[in-house]
Amino acid sequence: MHQPKLHCAPFSNLSIDQLYQILQLRSKVFVVEQNCPYLDIDSQDQEAIHLWFEDKSQAITTYLRILPKTATRKNVMIGRVVVHHDFRGQGLSRTLLLEAFLWITKNLGEEPIEISAQAYLLEFYQSLGFKQTSEIYLEDNIPHLDMLKTDY
Template identity: 50%
Template sequence: MEIHWKIKPFETLSTNELYDILKLRSEIFVVEQNCVYLDLDGKDKLALHLIGEFEGKIVAYSRLFKSGITFDNASIGRVVVDANYRDNKWGHELMREAIAGIKSHFGENKITIGAQLYLKKFYESHGFVQTSEMYLEDDIPHIKMKRE
């Protein structure tokens, strides 16, 4: 089972791609995590969108930002894998693609993320180090992490 990856700026997303991305983000970040928050934060237009497709369906996704938009460093956000496909370990592939995308599109190596605390070990496995105390974001414990 192979996932197909692409990176697109906002204005090149098709209507269907945008709908499917927002649906996936809502399924996970709002419904699965039982968190009422405004996902549409105004930053989608500033991001590159990393899309993982399997059999024509978007099953993995993240946003990539150059430095100065979310953090002083480049950043990765809205990291998500469809719950039906998590057994495939595509989250790790998604992070490798995201880190490579930051390097190839922005020429940056330093990356900062706001990570959900329960995913600390996952992000550590990709070279991220905790750089803040725990803080609540939308009532979910988070930590800031950096990768040099």
């Protein structure tokens, strides 16, 4: 199996092609595949650190974004975790999340990490050290729950 290539960049360093691929993948999965019309382009990408894997043809296969804490965001957040349909079941999202934890620790310190996870992924995120911090709620008509990782 080809080892995916890791990329990490702030918004300002994304190429037009990279940004297009990221938005296309997120739209394909979160809007079309999950049949959930919502505004994915939420004005937070500009402040995010973007991590992704590319296959040997330089197509983005797995993606997430890291949002640093701010005056209005009390924790570092990981979001928009997505894997292209053709690459699921290979452990890429777990590997990319582990890379995100390393990036956060190296660049932001051992900060608590918050996620708003789709409820069906509860056990997956628990296996990575996240703990449930809210009841299940609907976000864009999909069951979600808040989770927090404080141990490294």
